[in-house]
Amino acid sequence: MIARIRKNEELTSGYFLVDIEAEGIGLHEAGRPAAGRPAVPGQFYMLKVGQSTDPLLRRPLSLHRKLTDDSVRFLYRQSGRGTALLSRLIPGDELDVLGPLGNGFPIPTGIKHALIVGGGIGVAPLMALADYISDERQDITAAAFIGGRSREYVLGADEFRRKRIETFTATEDGSLPRKGLITHVLDDYIREHMRKDACGRSTVCGWAVYSCGPKAMLISVAAMAKKYGIKNYTSMESNMACGIGACMGCVISVLDGGNGSSVYKKVCDDGPVFDADDIIW
Template sequence: MIEEEAGIVFNRQIADKTYHMGLESPRIAAAAKPGQFVMLRVFNGIDPLLRRPLSICRVGGDGIFYLLYRVVGRGTAIMSRAVKGERLSVLGPLGRGFKLPPPGDRSFLVAGGIGIAPLISLSQVVDKDHMAFLVGYRSAAEIIPAEQVGADTSVSIATDDGTAGHRGPVTELLKANVERAGEGRAIVFACGPLPMLKAVAALTSKWNIPCQVSLETSMACGVGACHGCAVKSSSGQKKPYHHVCQDGPVFDADTVDWGRL
């Protein structure tokens, strides 16, 4: 865990309400693993007070790590106005990332909107010949150009309104891809809004395919001190609650009590 001021290398809008930021921190970039996150201090005053948890989208070989974020509140609005050269305090890398599948296994990466962020870095390390990267958006205006944010692979898109790609939820793309792949070992990695994650968890449970999900909660500390980011664990787990900051943000889907999320 490192805490340091990282300089903004760039910060630009790449889709509706969606921004891409590069931060220079060779130490954090070197330590980060796919699926981990940082706590970013977006403002040096006391209002807003707390750091924001953000998934690391990608790490460059140049000591830069990249974030993708959607403007949803005051913190992200402040972030969106930050300019090149400003320095932001970053705490990270934090949490447990994705457990990588053995080579040869089929990987299905399923994202909803901004949930694409942690899956970008994952897509760079899994076996590309056996990978499908599926992303759902509400509408074409929200589409994050995956090649611009570091995905060196093709991405299949679904939109709720049919303005791009498959019309319908991304889980329909997942179903079609899994069916097409047929027999063989497979794993699903998912990040996105809760209804999507629930649907993916239900499908993978039915198919008996392992699934790892990256969860998002509000967080105060990010390091396990406050116990604020609790999610209910499924029965049979050692602890009644997981803490997203330390036990996650990536969880095996069957360790989470989806009915109480």
């Protein structure tokens, strides 16, 4: 579909928010599974950022916020040629967009408390999850853990707080409390809440961790969640060409059942969100 840029602004050095609009862009397209239903947190769109065949490939961006059925927001980091071209588009410019695509974050029955863990640009899809939980799932509480190398790269913390989600931050340079890695804050939080259980029951029963960010952070979060017996759903990245399951360009190795063998899964079609226990890092 052809979408129009409504707003495209630099949030902090090299990081942009872009709002685009097109009829039904926040809904699944006709002819696809879930046609007419709203995009869900964790899904993504493929954006053709140039007018010509260069760059040929679309670039995947996660749904950051569904503003209305006809407009969505992305948070993106200018990292190469495609996102540099995107950053130069101005209100009124048009671009070709495919989506929403992919599976989204699952919230299995029985989940009562969501730990949302984002590093850097990894906050992009997690904001959509926070929107969904605070707007539509009053039965679930959430806490957010956001890390960045310095205060200007801790993205979205105020937005999470505005949603009344208890929000913790960590910066590598100490420009926001606390200094260090966000995974340490997460570990302390889980241990503290487990300690508060007076009856010996596990207080983390009914908890789930939702993570997106640098690979090292995802590995650490996955190991921690496993240690404490908490389910971890993680949004994975891979280079994508088609975005719709046709080219096999985005596959990753995941465990195939309990027998230790592995199988390839497509990040665009089987993901981008996976059960962290299944991923062969």
